[in-house]
Amino acid sequence: xxxxxxxxxxxxxxNLISDAVDGLFCLGTNVxxxxxxxxxxxxxxxxxxxxxxxxSNLFASSSLTGGSEISVRAANAQGCVAxxxxxxxxxxxxxxxxxGIVNSEINNPANWCNGNVPDMSNLVISSKMxxxxxxxxxxxxxxxxxxxxASIAINGGAKVTLNGVLNNSGELVLNNSYxxxxxxxxxxxxxxxxxxxxxxNLTLPKEQWFYLGSSIQNPTFGNFSPGANGSGTFVNVYRxxxxxxxxxxxxxxxxxxxxxxxxxxxxVGETFKNLSYTGVLNTGPITRSFIxxxxxxxxxxxxxxxxxxxxxxxxxxxxxxxxxxxxKVGEAMAFVTYNWDADEGARVxxxxxxxxxxxxxxxxxxxxxxxxxxxxxxxxAQITLNNSIRAHGYATSRLKSGGSGNSDVVRIxxxxxxxxxxxxxxxxxxxxxxxxxxxxxxxxxxxxxVPEIYTKVGGRELAINGMPELVAANRTIPLSVRNxxxxxxxxxxxxxxxxxxxxxxxxxxxxxxHSNITRGGSYTYTVAETGERDDRFMLHFYQVSTSIxxxxxxxxxxxxxxxxxxxxxxxxxxxxxxxxxxxxxxxxYTIEGRKVSETTARNSRTIIMLPRESGVYIVRAAAGxxxxxxxxxxxxx
Numbered sequence: 001x002x003x004x005x006x007x008x009x010x011x012x013x014x015n016l017i018s019d020a021v022d023g024l025f026c027l028g029t030n031v032x033x034x035x036x037x038x039x040x041x042x043x044x045x046x047x048x049x050x051x052x053x054x055x056s057n058l059f060a061s062s063s064l065t066g067g068s069e070i071s072v073r074a075a076n077a078q079g080c081v082a083x084x085x086x087x088x089x090x091x092x093x094x095x096x097x098x099x100g101i102v103n104s105e106i107n108n109p110a111n112w113c114n115g116n117v118p119d120m121s122n123l124v125i126s127s128k129m130x131x132x133x134x135x136x137x138x139x140x141x142x143x144x145x146x147x148x149x150a151s152i153a154i155n156g157g158a159k160v161t162l163n164g165v166l167n168n169s170g171e172l173v174l175n176n177s178y179x180x181x182x183x184x185x186x187x188x189x190x191x192x193x194x195x196x197x198x199x200x201n202l203t204l205p206k207e208q209w210f211y212l213g214s215s216i217q218n219p220t221f222g223n224f225s226p227g228a229n230g231s232g233t234f235v236n237v238y239r240x241x242x243x244x245x246x247x248x249x250x251x252x253x254x255x256x257x258x259x260x261x262x263x264x265x266x267x268v269g270e271t272f273k274n275l276s277y278t279g280v281l282n283t284g285p286i287t288r289s290f291i292x293x294x295x296x297x298x299x300x301x302x303x304x305x306x307x308x309x310x311x312x313x314x315x316x317x318x319x320x321x322x323x324x325x326x327x328k329v330g331e332a333m334a335f336v337t338y339n340w341d342a343d344e345g346a347r348v349x350x351x352x353x354x355x356x357x358x359x360x361x362x363x364x365x366x367x368x369x370x371x372x373x374x375x376x377x378x379x380x381a382q383i384t385l386n387n388s389i390r391a392h393g394y395a396t397s398r399l400k401s402g403g404s405g406n407s408d409v410v411r412i413x414x415x416x417x418x419x420x421x422x423x424x425x426x427x428x429x430x431x432x433x434x435x436x437x438x439x440x441x442x443x444x445x446x447x448x449x450v451p452e453i454y455t456k457v458g459g460r461e462l463a464i465n466g467m468p469e470l471v472a473a474n475r476t477i478p479l480s481v482r483n484x485x486x487x488x489x490x491x492x493x494x495x496x497x498x499x500x501x502x503x504x505x506x507x508x509x510x511x512x513x514h515s516n517i518t519r520g521g522s523y524t525y526t527v528a529e530t531g532e533r534d535d536r537f538m539l540h541f542y543q544v545s546t547s548i549x550x551x552x553x554x555x556x557x558x559x560x561x562x563x564x565x566x567x568x569x570x571x572x573x574x575x576x577x578x579x580x581x582x583x584x585x586x587x588x589y590t591i592e593g594r595k596v597s598e599t600t601a602r603n604s605r606t607i608i609m610l611p612r613e614s615g616v617y618i619v620r621a622a623a624g625x626x627x628x629x630x631x632x633x634x635x636x637x
Contacts, residue, residue, distance in 0.1 A: 009078040012039050016072050016084040024092040025064065026113035028101040029128035032060040035084060039074040046070055066091035097124045100131035104153075125150040125170065132173075135160050138392070146170040146196055156182035159392035163189045168196030171278075174303055176369060177203040178210070183367045185392045186303040188283060200303070202275040202369055206266040211325060211371035213259045213299020216279030222250030223277040224262055232265030238296055257288040257383070259297030259371025287384040290376045295324070295443070297371040298383065305393040306385065308372075309340045309347075309364035313389030318381035322440040322464075323366070324373040327352030334419055334450045337463040338363050341437040343407035343428045345497035349440065349463035350413065350422025362394045373443065407431075408470060409497035410504065410539070414453040414481065416489045416527075421445070421452045424464045425477060425539070427500070431466035434458065438466035448484040451527075453491070456480055456534065470500050470541060474591070479506075479537040483527040490524045491537075493517040502541040503591070503631065505616050510536050512614045514633040542591040542616060561621050565610075565632035572606045574623050579604060584623030591616040591631075610634035 019032045035042055035057040044052040044059040047069055052059050059072070071086040097113035098106075109115050111133070113126070120141050125133060127147035135158045143164040146152060151171040154160050156179070166172075166188055174184040182203075200215050200223075214223045227233030229246045236244050237260050245252065245260075254260075264273040282301040290296050300306050307313075308323055321341035327334065337349040338360075347360045366372055374383070407428035414421045423442075431438050435457055442454040442461035455465045455477065467477075483489060491506070495518065498504070506515045506523055515523045525536075560575040574584050584601030586608055599608050601623065610617060611634055620629045 009076070009080050011080050011082045012036075012074055012076040014039070014072060014074040014082045014084040016070070016087055018070070018087050018089075020087070020089055023087060023089050024094075025089055026092050026097060026099045026126065026128065027065070027115075028062060029099050029113075029126065029130070030060050030062040031064055031089065032058070033070060033072070033087070034058055035072045035074060040077050041075045043073045044070065045072065064089055096120075096122050097126055098129055098133050098152075099126055100129040100133060102131070104131045104134040106133050106135065125152050127170070143167075143190075146172060146194070148196075151199075154184040154186055156184055159185045161187045161189070161392075165190050166192040166194075168192065168194040168198075170196045172196070172198045172281075174198065174200050174215070174368075176201060178205060181393075183305075183369070183393060184303070185305055185368060186281070187390050187392070188281070189387075192280075197278040198281045198303070199276060199278045200369070204262070204264065204273045204275070206264050206271060206273055209261060209263050209326065211259055211297055211373075212262055212369055213257070213297075213301060213371045214254060214277070215281055215301065215303040215368055216277065217282055218279065219254045219277075220250060221245045221252050221254065221260070223254075223275070224260055225264075225273070225275055226250060227265070232263075234261070234263040236261045240292070255288060256286055257299050257301055257385075259299040261297070261371075283387060285384055285386040287382060289380050289382045290374075291380060293376045293379050293381065295373045295375055298323075298374045299371040300366045300368055301385075302387075302390050303368050304390045305365040305367055306389045307361075307365055307391045308338060309361065310389050310391070311340075313386050315382070315384040318377045319383060320375040320377060320440075321437050322375065324443040325366075325370065334421055334445050334447070335443040335463075336363060337440045337443065339438065339440040339464050340364065342424075342440070342464055342466060343409070343426055343430065343438070345409040345411075346407060346424045346426035346428075346438075346464060346466065348422075349424050350420065359394065365391055365393055367393065375441070407466075407497070408500040411494040411497070412453055412479070413492045413494070414451040414489055415492065416449070416451040416483075416485070416487060419447070419450045421450050422463070423453045423455060423479070425455060425467070426465070426497075427467050427470040429469050431468055433468060435460060435462075436466065438464070440464035451489045452482040454480050454482075470502055473543040473593075475502075475541040477539045477541075478534060479539060480532065480534045481537065482532040484530050486527050486530060488524055488526055490522050492522040493520055495520045500541075502543045503616070505540045505542070505591075505633075507538040507540060507614075508536060509538065514540075514614065514616055516616075516631060516633070540591075540616070560626050561623065561628035563619050563621060563628060563630040563632070565619075565630075568610050568634060570608050570610060570619050570632055572601060572608065572619065572621050574601060574604050574606075574621070576604055578624035578626055581624035584621060587620045587622075589618040589620065591618065 015036050025031050037057045068089045069086050072084045075081045093114045096118040100111050102110045122143045124145045127149045133152050135154045138159040140161045145167040148169040153173040155175045156177050176183050224235045226235040226245045281303050286301050322339045324335050327336045339347050348363050407426045409426040412423045440463050442463045454461045504518045560578045562573040564571045572586050586599040588596040
């Protein structure tokens with residue numbers, strides 16, 4: 001007879017592991033579990049209740065709570081069932097762990113693991129994050145860890161300083177745009193570990209020229225997305241002459257601090273070009289030798305602003321102290337000129353749209369990814385910059401004073417209603433009559449809509465012109481203009497930094513008009529013929545003797561005298577009370593202090609004739625102990 005056969009199958013061995021290290025997890029995040037593979041079926045249990053059954057050995061949940069117990073029962077092919085070890089979960093109460101459960105707002109407590117917004121000393125961006133955190137304001141962080149598959153974004157206008165370790169196994173994202181306050185600024189003062197990268201994004205409008213540079217180590221032309229030959233898109237670089245790069249040059253390396261000029265043509269319906277590249281951010285000293293002594297582009301290599309005015313972080317002995325760069329001025333792109341060696345108030349020739357007037361420090365700060373023109377004085381001039389020049393921008397930035405003098409500054413803006421240009425004249429004890437380091441050459445605009453204005457020294461055009469202190473009694477300085485379209489142009493004079501003892505007049509030699517601009521003002525002229533004019537406008541500086549024109553008059557007595565200029569004549573009026581004390585005396589002087597005439601006033605209203613020669617004159621009227629002086633303008637007749 002056959003004997004019954006009994007087969008004993010071994011129980012399966014089931015082990016359960018989790019990505020919750022030591023059982024710690026952040027509430028609301030997904031916790032993953034993995035059971036021993038190769039078995040027929042699995043039943044995952046939470047707190048003794050079956051929650052998932054099937055052939056998969058994987059289970060995940062984002063609805064677990066602190067104290068949850070998770071295990072799994074598994075069966076093999078023979079139907080034998082075994083139960084795994086139990087994993088006990090505990091809610092993580094550590095500070096500074098980002099989960100982003102709700103949104104990207106860092107000030108929302110629900111986005112942090114323990115439900116509290118941290119003090120930003122030590123931050124961990126969890127690989128379990130739901131939403132990427134966005135930094136939008138000024139933030140200082142001690143240490144930052146970005147876990148694998150995690151990322152953090154620094155948006156335009158944010159100013160982020162990291163003083164300690166950056167442990168990056170994920171992605172640090174810098175979101176930039178061309179708009180005012182659109183550049184992200186990141187300064188890292190510590191060390192970096194991990195295999196993660198930085199992603200640099202930049203949004204630009206189509207069909208506008210921009211001067212750019214790269215913020216990462218070992219950059220290539222591919223960072224700037226060159227187009228195919230004939231596409232209309234340009235990524236140009238200067239190497240002994242201007243070259244255009246195309247798609248096939250994407251892997252070609254840039255030189256240190258090398259800048260490019262870009263212009264993007266996009267398909268119909270697309271308005272903005274979005275650049276994006278990844279790599280390791282630049283830090284530490286960077287050096288470049290410029291082969292030629294001509295205008296060349298120099299790129300800001302750091303992911304923060306850099307300060308051209310700060311002398312500590314630069315080695316630039318063989319370079320002019322001026323930078324030139326394009327900025328939006330009205331409807332056109334015009335060149336902004338900044339000179340770190342000029343006196344305070346005279347460092348900037350033209351403030352672009354959106355900038356803070358008189359905030360020269362703002363325009364000394366070169367934005368991340370921006371290139372500016374520099375001028376080597378000799379061939380093979382070397383420039384070196386290091387971390388100490390890094391700075392954050394201002395609220396109006398698109399992209400430290402080196403000492404100030406008691407200079408007198410005249411700021412001039414030419415505006416034709418379409419665009420603007422600017423020039424600066426200043427008088428300083430540090431300046432000379434010739435070209436010196438406090439002067440900045442005029443960089444001609446190639447846009448015909450810009451109404452250019454400048455001065456000349458030895459035939460060289462200057463946007464910023466420093467001269468010795470104004471001690472002579474009289475001085476005349478020609479203003480040069482270049483207009484390439486007809487119409488009206490308004491010259492506006494800002495005298496906020498002019499504290500001299502001279503009166504200042506603008507002369508238009510075409511019309512004979514003299515305008516007193518000592519306290520500022522504007523003058524509008526008509527361009528009938530285009531081209532350059534060096535002989536139309538003159539700035540006259542006149543120092544007037546205080547015996548002729550007192551700095552201060554007693555308003556209680558001079559109020560009885562009125563001086564009115566009109567059509568080559570001057571009407572002087574005295575009150576009867578003053579004339580009852582004796583005859584009045586009316587004196588006419590040139591602006592240099594030479595007496596032209598003297599008239600006795602016996603009636604309350606007296607008219608005197610101005611000379612035929614155009615110019616500025618002083619009328620001094622006295623009667624009954626009262627004295628009043630007025631400047632008047634005589635036009636040629």
